[in-house]
Amino acid sequence: MLENLPRIDLLDGPTPFQRLRRLEAETGHGALWAKRDDVAALGLGGNKLRSLEYWVAEAGQRGCDMLVVAGAPESNQCRLTAAAAARLGLECLILHGGNPPESAVGNLMLNRLLGAEIRFLGPVDEDERGRRARTAVEELTAAGRRPYLVGDPVVGALGYARAAGELARQARSAGVALRHVVLPGSMGPTEAGFLYGCALLDLDLTVHLVSVEYQADELQARIAGIVAGLERRAGLPAGDWQRRMTIHMDQLGPGYGRPTPESVAAVATCARLEGFFLEHTYTAKTFAGLLALLDSGAIPAGEPACFLHTGGVPALFGQVADQPGLVAAAR
Ligand SMILES: Cc1ncc(COP(=O)(O)O)c(C=O)c1O
Secondary structure, eight states: OTTSSSSOOOSOOEEEEEEHHHHHHTOSOOOOEETTTTTOTTHHHHTTTHHHHHHHHHHHHHHHOEEEEETTTTTTHHHHHHHHHHHHEEEEEEEBBBBBOOOOOOOHHHHHHTTTTEEEOOOOOHHHHHHHHHHHHHHHHHHOOOOOOOOOHHHEEEHHHHHHHHHHHHHHHHHHHOEEEEEEEEHHHHHHHHHHHHHHOOOOOOOEESSSSSSSHHHHHHHHHHHHHHHHHHOOOOOOGGGGEEEEEEOOOOOTTTOHHHHHHHHHHHHHHSSSOOOOOHHHHHHHHHHHHHHHTTOOOOOOOEEEEOOOHHHHHHHHHHOOOHHHHOO
């Protein structure tokens, strides 16, 4: 349904849809799956690759030859923008809030390897960082360059509208009548896109959003704004898209990027039972949310459920470098 919208392939095919047999044995749930968006051939993978497929297509349509992106030094979006730029032969400028750290680990180290130009803006908040990025784009344009500012949430959300169809096809061909999908609730594009795609396909699913950043009303408002933008952009109404959405606030703990005992344990549980990794900001709390939903019976044992792994694993190295206690606490 969204095939007519411009997209440049960065994923090289579907990401794995994988059964979690040891987690099933551990929890007594009969059908647990993971959609592994942390696994991709480009830039060590992650949800922002799906958004970038649409952002770089728009950049191409506008004749841009340079990607500009702003984010925290540990930002996965910045890393994947730098990787997409490398693959497509575009220049990349990254604007980070804060000051340069003494040693670059995690995503920051990868951004350097990817050849991005990196500028540190000093201690600025998110709004100011956004303003500085827009100013940088204006200055580059005035100097005769053709920069594209990465980050429009509606364009980025198209990636997960498409992903809903990919997941539905994979579940169908595995003979699974998927009833629950669990993913992080954060800035909104991934969640809004996924809910929009589910609505267009009329999928019989509950979409569990485990909030890792905002209170429920703010998260809901962000998602609603993006879905409205998607309806306008794609020209396809989503009807009663909200009926699939459930927001869970029980994993947020002390706030964004701040681990909880449950999220620290989830990183170890996932690694030891299934052999893949979570990071501490998004996926650990989401996985902890899945475990809580299984434990409480909110996801009943007979109803197939899928953990949507949105990636971000390279950030784990920086997180553990900053807080070595995270590994000790997981023992
Ligand atoms: C690994 C990971 N998961 C989830 C998210 C949240 O995605 P969204 O901003 O679309 O809500 C991000 C955002 O950067 C991320 O890096």
